[in-house]
Amino acid sequence: MISSIFIAWLNSEFFISTLKKQDSSSSISTMSIVQMSGVSASYDSKDRVLKDVTLNIHRGTNYAIVGASGSGKSTLLKLMNGMMTPSNGVVLYNYQKPSLKNKEFKKSISKIGYIPQTLGLVKNMSVMDNIMIGALPRISGVKSFFKMFPEDEIKNAYDVLKLVGLNGKSKRKVYMLSGGEKRRVAIARALMQKPDILLADEIVSELDSVTAREVMDVIHDAQKKLNLTAVMIHHDMNLALEYANRVAVIKEGEKILEIGVEGEQIVDFQTGNFSQEEILGMYDES
């Protein structure tokens, strides 16, 4: 038992050092921000939600994860921000193992913008108060307790509000907003974190196609302006192909396809090149 734990630890340390060497030989812009190797995860000891998933997400990428309900997509995001730890394999965020118990990782957790499927907004608070939550890890305990926010943070918040198109709605309570506006608030809160990466779990799944595209455009613009890496979970393959430059398809906990989208070209990284129609067909089958 102890020897198997030791071997697993040795493997993960070897994996980290190998990845660091690989990345040091390449330019900063292509450095990996998230790496997963042979990752399995489960909520109980019996059923595995993820099975042997390997992913490599480069900085600046718009990475989409697509799959049916219950395929393990949300679990992948939770593994990236340390809300869950894998039962097997290695997950690395900036060469650190994401875990809320890892003190080193906890220092950088505020740089991971996370938007859960439920958005996680405090509905009785104003839009501005919800957005300021993103800045709280940078503000001291006493100042934040009495809402004494620094001037530059307030200015930041208004800039972010403008960026997501919520100008003039800062004092509105969240429960008064529409579905699309609530999503914009969640995006703004994540952007207030000044994140290196944005993890968004099915942020547009409950919206009509017009509003969904509006919300996706907001993220796309923010990503370009702030040079963000985005990892987004989608139900809609068309939307994923439209906005992402790399798409992974998850089926029953396994990654069955990973493709790169470069303009009209779709490059498959696993099983050869497919046309867009073939990929859409493959997704439908999943």
Place this chain on the structure above:
Amino acid sequence: MTFKQVISVKKRFWGCMMNPKNNLLIGAIVAVVVVMSYDVGVEPIAFFEGLPNLGIVAKEMTEFKSEHWGTAFWSMLETIEMAFIGTIAGVVISLPLSIFAARNLSSKFVYAPLRALLAATRTFPSILWAILFVIVVGLGPFAGILAITLYTIGFISKLQYESIEAIDFDPVEATTAIGLSKLQLIRYVIIPEAAPHLLSQILYMFDYNVRQTSILGIVGAGGIGFYIINYIKFFEYGKAAMFMLVVLAAVLAIDWISVKIRDKYIMKAEHGRQLKAIN
């Protein structure tokens, strides 16, 4: 309702009534109530024989002199002040206690003994605490305020830690993933999420405390109850009844204000709209 529906409802009603199991259960409950009533000395005849006495009280009420209205008003105001101070002091103390008593925020070693302590404060009604505080600080409203404060702490803390335990977990998970400290989590998520319940609980508690404070005067802890008990002792039932009517009027007024506050702040916060009747 059509004729067929009427027949169907009738059939169901008689089906239910003729069910031997139901009849046995109803019979058993009635038998228990009768036995217990005999045991504690319930005498319906005495009630009907004594009803004319209410007429005497009503006649005495008409003899209520205008000079007593001032006493009634000021003693009721004192009662409301005592209830208000006790409620606010109790709520202020119970808020941090409820955070430490919530199972989703504190460790077992903190919440278990604290909950036991809070349960102990709720065990006795405020009138018993008032007797204790009259011994400690002497006769007067201060003893009553202490009693109301202590009871409010036990009651509001329980309601609050239950509200905290039942809050929506999604914002907690989302903000934990951002890296908020526990203090920030409490300030920006837990308290705002539980706040609509808190306002409702404070209103309910104030309403309850006004009624409780009205009787604390019986043990010398101030308020309108002091006058009511003394009038009863000296068989001045008319005056006592008039003072009781003042209490009733004050409680109804407070209830009306509570409904207005609930509609304005709580219904909106919980449902994003005002309460509307179901047609």
